[in-house]
Amino acid sequence: MEYVSPEGLRLDGRRPMEMRQLRAELGAVSRADGSAVFEMGNTKVIAAVYGPREVQNRSQQINDKALIRCEYTMANFSTGDRLRRPKGDRRSTEISLVIRQTMEACIMTHLMPRSQIDIFVQVLQADGGTRSACINAATLALADAGIPMCDLVTSCSAGYLNSTPLLDLNYVEDSAGGPDVTVGILPKLDKVTLLQMDAKLPMDIFENVMQLATEGCKAVANYIREVLLENTKQLENRRGV
Amino acid sequence: MKEEEEIEIEMVTPGEVLGKGSEVKAGKGAYLSPDNNTVFASLTGRRSLVHPSPHSPDQRPTVEVIGHKAHGPVPEPGCVVIARVTKVMARMASADIMCVGSKSVREKFSGVIRQQDVRATEIDKVDMHSSFRPGDIVKASVVQCNNANPRHVTRLYLLISLGDARAYYLSTAQNELGVVSAESMAGGTMVPVSWTEMQCPLTGQIEQRKVAKVGA
Numbered sequence: 001m002e003y004v005s006p007e008g009l010r011l012d013g014r015r016p017m018e019m020r021q022l023r024a025e026l027g028a029v030s031r032a033d034g035s036a037v038f039e040m041g042n043t044k045v046i047a048a049v050y051g052p053r054e055v056q057n058r059s060q061q062i063n064d065k066a067l068i069r070c071e072y073t074m075a076n077f078s079t080g081d082r083l084r085r086p087k088g089d090r091r092s093t094e095i096s097l098v099i100r101q102t103m104e105a106c107i108m109t110h111l112m113p114r115s116q117i118d119i120f121v122q123v124l125q126a127d128g129g130t131r132s133a134c135i136n137a138a139t140l141a142l143a144d145a146g147i148p149m150c151d152l153v154t155s156c157s158a159g160y161l162n163s164t165p166l167l168d169l170n171y172v173e174d175s176a177g178g179p180d181v182t183v184g185i186l187p188k189l190d191k192v193t194l195l196q197m198d199a200k201l202p203m204d205i206f207e208n209v210m211q212l213a214t215e216g217c218k219a220v221a222n223y224i225r226e227v228l229l230e231n232t233k234q235l236e237n238r239r240g241v
Numbered sequence: 242m243k244e245e246e247e248i249e250i251e252m253v254t255p256g257e258v259l260g261k262g263s264e265v266k267a268g269k270g271a272y273l274s275p276d277n278n279t280v281f282a283s284l285t286g287r288r289s290l291v292h293p294s295p296h297s298p299d300q301r302p303t304v305e306v307i308g309h310k311a312h313g314p315v316p317e318p319g320c321v322v323i324a325r326v327t328k329v330m331a332r333m334a335s336a337d338i339m340c341v342g343s344k345s346v347r348e349k350f351s352g353v354i355r356q357q358d359v360r361a362t363e364i365d366k367v368d369m370h371s372s373f374r375p376g377d378i379v380k381a382s383v384v385q386c387n388n389a390n391p392r393h394v395t396r397l398y399l400l401i402s403l404g405d406a407r408a409y410y411l412s413t414a415q416n417e418l419g420v421v422s423a424e425s426m427a428g429g430t431m432v433p434v435s436w437t438e439m440q441c442p443l444t445g446q447i448e449q450r451k452v453a454k455v456g457a
Binding site: 115145151228 | 252254255256257258272274281283284285286287308309310311312313315317347348349350351409
């Protein structure tokens with residue numbers, strides 16, 4: 001199957017180095033301390049953050065840091081076939097763990113000892129790159145909740161099909177069986193917090209693909225910063241500052 | 242100077258550089274990164290510069306980020322909290338922590354006032370029912386070391402914080418700490434009479450409490 005046409009266009013008309021359209025909205029869940037909806041093309045994800053609050057399970061309490069809990073779920077209607085058991089399966093548990101470890105690296109947990117921060121992420125529409133969209137949504141939700149972070153965490157995926165590195169794979173490209181590299185970085189501090197890949201890649205091609213994904217992350221970071229600044233300005237206008 | 246004023250109106254997001262560690266100090270919403278001695282922002286908001294007082298030895302200004310939404314406060318050891326007593330038992334009283342300092346919490350934290358922490362003198366002769374009643378609002382301070390399991394105390398010489406504490410331990414063992422507001426059995430808000438008594442304005446009845454000293 002041809003994923004990149006001879007003219008250099010992908011199945012959805014994008015160029016190999018082009019990302020899908022990004023859209024973000026803050027404060028979607030008013031009951032939560034912070035929340036965000038993040039869209040990457042057709043992939044739509046909602047994140048809600050509760051905390052810092054008292055640890056509910058006393059045995060897990062950490063005396064000098066905050067406890068971060070993360071739950072990733074996919075809505076029944078998120079994929080083409082209606083999911084029968086979307087919660088608790090191995091993939092959800094793995095992605096929950098991955099998101100938790102990624103966010104734990106950037107939240108300044110030592111400022112909120114003996115407390116708990118819950119991050120709930122749910123995929124409303126899945127079209128490839130759900131892991132990355134979830135991390136981006138979680139970052140926005142944490143920033144909306146006013147939880148101190150050392151930097152924003154942004155994530156993007158890249159793959160390699162038809163001998164071309166492709167940025168931001170959608171579902172069809174992801175299921176093609178080629179490698180899928182997901183990178184999560186702290187853009188200003190220039191540090192990597194997440195690096196996952198399935199399938200195999202020769203080392204030199206891997207470096208290209210990872211570099212491409214990192215640039216995608218930086219583009220997402222610029223967009224997220226714009227959204228946060230715009231949101232803050234709007235809030236200040238409403239308060240009359 | 243003009244450049245500084247321009248920077249002062251700037252809005253920042255987490256991870257943005259606010260200054261060098263040698264020129265500014267990190268205040269609220271900012272942190273100092275040890276590797277490259279730079280101060281970064283940790284919240285989204287307005288950057289502001291607080292000038293140091295002329296008497297302080299460190300003449301660096303403090304840079305802060307004022308976010309629009311602050312996360313709920315968390316009780317820290319040594320801070321003063323306002324709590325409402327929920328249960329009074331023979332050797333301890335349970336209380337729900339509602340405010341930390343002057344800020345109210347988003348969701349309540351559980352606190353416990355042990356018999357030995359009620360007052361500073363004659364701590365083994367304290368009667369919990371003559372110190373607190375359910376519904377009282379008390380001002381207390383969070384105890385520094387939380388050691389839930391007495392077994393461990395006999396084996397260790399140093400009191401260290403163990404991970405199995407069930408609640409924040411609160412202490413009212415100071416003059417300014419204790420019951421600040423209480424309702425009498427008749428339903429009226431009582432007036433403090435001494436450090437152990439409060440009187441109901443409706444019936445004149447005197448009830449026993451560990452009263453906080455309010456005022457100068």
